[in-house]
Amino acid sequence: MDDLHELYQEVILEHHKRPRNFRALPQCSHRAAGHNPLCGDEVEVYLAVRDGRIAEVTFQGQGCAISRASASLMTEVLTGKRIEEAHKVFAQVKDALTGNAPEAGMDEIGELAALQGVRRFPARIKCATLPWHAFEAALDGTRRVSTEG
Amino acid sequence: MLVDNAQEIAPETLAEVRGAFPILGQKIGDHPLVYLDNAATTQKPLAVIDAVTRYYREDNANIHRGVHALSQRATSAYEDARAAVARFIGAPDTRQIVFTRGTTEAVNLVAWSFARPRLKKGDVILLTEMEHHANIVPWQLVAEATGARVVPAPVTDAGEVDMDAFRKLLEREPVALAAFVYISNSLGTVNPVETMLAAARAAGVPTLVDAAQAVSQRPVDVAALDCDFLAFSGHKLFGPTGIGVLYGKQAHLEAMPPYQGGGDMIANVSFAGTTFKGPPERFEAGTPHIAGVVGLGAAVEWFEAQPRERLWAHEDALVRRATEGLAGIDGVRIVGTAREKASVVSFLLADAHPHDIGTFLDAEGIAIRAGHHCCQPLMTRYGITGTARASFSIYNTMEEADRLVTAVRRVARFFS
Numbered sequence: 001m002d003d004l005h006e007l008y009q010e011v012i013l014e015h016h017k018r019p020r021n022f023r024a025l026p027q028c029s030h031r032a033a034g035h036n037p038l039c040g041d042e043v044e045v046y047l048a049v050r051d052g053r054i055a056e057v058t059f060q061g062q063g064c065a066i067s068r069a070s071a072s073l074m075t076e077v078l079t080g081k082r083i084e085e086a087h088k089v090f091a092q093v094k095d096a097l098t099g100n101a102p103e104a105g106m107d108e109i110g111e112l113a114a115l116q117g118v119r120r121f122p123a124r125i126k127c128a129t130l131p132w133h134a135f136e137a138a139l140d141g142t143r144r145v146s147t148e149g
Numbered sequence: 150m151l152v153d154n155a156q157e158i159a160p161e162t163l164a165e166v167r168g169a170f171p172i173l174g175q176k177i178g179d180h181p182l183v184y185l186d187n188a189a190t191t192q193k194p195l196a197v198i199d200a201v202t203r204y205y206r207e208d209n210a211n212i213h214r215g216v217h218a219l220s221q222r223a224t225s226a227y228e229d230a231r232a233a234v235a236r237f238i239g240a241p242d243t244r245q246i247v248f249t250r251g252t253t254e255a256v257n258l259v260a261w262s263f264a265r266p267r268l269k270k271g272d273v274i275l276l277t278e279m280e281h282h283a284n285i286v287p288w289q290l291v292a293e294a295t296g297a298r299v300v301p302a303p304v305t306d307a308g309e310v311d312m313d314a315f316r317k318l319l320e321r322e323p324v325a326l327a328a329f330v331y332i333s334n335s336l337g338t339v340n341p342v343e344t345m346l347a348a349a350r351a352a353g354v355p356t357l358v359d360a361a362q363a364v365s366q367r368p369v370d371v372a373a374l375d376c377d378f379l380a381f382s383g384h385k386l387f388g389p390t391g392i393g394v395l396y397g398k399q400a401h402l403e404a405m406p407p408y409q410g411g412g413d414m415i416a417n418v419s420f421a422g423t424t425f426k427g428p429p430e431r432f433e434a435g436t437p438h439i440a441g442v443v444g445l446g447a448a449v450e451w452f453e454a455q456p457r458e459r460l461w462a463h464e465d466a467l468v469r470r471a472t473e474g475l476a477g478i479d480g481v482r483i484v485g486t487a488r489e490k491a492s493v494v495s496f497l498l499a500d501a502h503p504h505d506i507g508t509f510l511d512a513e514g515i516a517i518r519a520g521h522h523c524c525q526p527l528m529t530r531y532g533i534t535g536t537a538r539a540s541f542s543i544y545n546t547m548e549e550a551d552r553l554v555t556a557v558r559r560v561a562r563f564f565s
Contacts, residue, residue, distance in 0.1 A: 064502035
């Protein structure tokens with residue numbers, strides 16, 4: 001049960017129940033859908049980029065507690081970041097979630113560290129990375145991205 | 150014939166059946182394994198594991214054309230299994246049993262060798278909304294190649310095929326073939342296949358029955374059903390993965406061109422032209438999964454020796470117990486409430502996503518499945534992306550059904 005409680009920390013549950021920036025962004029400059037064909041979950045990420053800076057990030061869609069909390073946390077941490085900083089955050093998050101980084105590696109990204117519990121649940125890592133892949137796809141101009149290549 | 154005092158199956162009978170499955174005795178972490186993912190694959194009794202092991206230890210050789218002792222033993226084992234399968238589903242002739250990789254390959258074989266040559270532009274392939282992707286996608290591929298259309302008969306809110314709509318489609322559309330599932334893997338609905346097959350016959354429409362779930366849940370008799378084709382997989386019938394069966398009416402199989410070309414399916418090969426063997430060899434190109442066939446034969450024989458009616462009644466009681474228990478939890482919605490159901494309880498929990506439920510149950514040693522169960526069109530029909538699905542088999546116990554309910558109640562509390 002300890003692994004389970006580490007996965008479903010208060011922060012995760014709180015963001016799952018009250019996701020931040022959970023809405024469409026009609027005036028967005030970028031958007032993309034992330035799709036996980038294994039479960040059918042889909043998340044749409046919207047960005048408003050102004051002068052190389054992410055002015056606003058929102059998301060919508062169906063998902064489990066892990067993907068929803070990850071998306072919610074993502075919108076908070078990316079708001080106001082410069083594009084190159086945002087890419088760096090994603091790289092750090094990906095490393096931390098897939099177990100390629102020491103656990104302490106996420107301290108600098110604050111609440112996102114709560115997502116680290118997922119590394120002990122290999123079947124759930126894609127739930128956590130789904131919104132991030134959609135975010136990257138939006139910046140790249142890809143309309144739709146899948147967790148299954 | 151199902152008996153009434155199902156719940157009271159003799160404990161020693163159940164213990165004996167359960168004891169035949171070595172995998173069930175293990176713990177997951179600190180918890181005894183509760184295996185409730187039987188619609189995905191069933192576990193294997195010792196009789197099957199031993200048959201496969203014995204085959205590799207004692208009889209392994211390539212089949213047919215071998216003059217040596219091992220090849221003859223392997224060939225006998227392979228063909229004996231074919232006879233066992235024919236008897237098990239009531240096929241009049243062993244030549245009507247074609248071994249495939251599974252239900253999926255059996256459907257593909259019928260789609261390409263039977264349907265494709267006869268499909269014309271505008272023809273309709275009639276399915277239902279509750280089909281598994283394995284009984285949708287092969288038809289879409291041949292439809293694309295021929296200009297035919299795939300049309301699903303609608304499913305009611307309860308998860309039953311809308312029979313009026315099914316009949317109307319047969320009457321009004323140029324239906325060239327009807328393919329439908331016997332027992333739904335995602336809802337547990339037992340379809341009225343006899344009625345559906347009679348309606349198709351009356352319209353002169355050939356039929357394929359997807360019996361992947363049904364062969365372990367109901368007596369299946371192809372002669373009584375009078376379907377044109379029937380497909381199932383070994384691994385959902387206590388047998389090995391990678392082996393399945395296509396049953397076909399002899400006249401169809403005789404007339405169908407090969408599905409794949411290769412060794413063992415030819416009468417004579419020359420660069421001027423090749424002639425093919427008759428069925429079933431015509432459809433079994435290359436060295437087949439001999440060990441799988443041997444294991445499937447052992448599975449069929451093991452299953453036939455069990456008190457199947459009593460075990461099915463016991464399983465129905467498990468489904469009722471789990472359904473009632475889960476339905477009593479605040480926020481639980483049962484998906485699929487057909488009048489006749491088997492094995493499966495699909496459900497949703499208001500505040501928890503199916504994947505979260507699955508992860509929580511796994512931490513207590515309870516194996517269920519979460520997701521769309523390869524039935525995305527059906528999920529779309531219900532406006533959901535997936536469900537949590539517990540699926541029972543003959544070796545599950547009342548205590549396991551209760552543990553599922555208790556664990557889901559805990560998940561509900563955690564997320565509320």
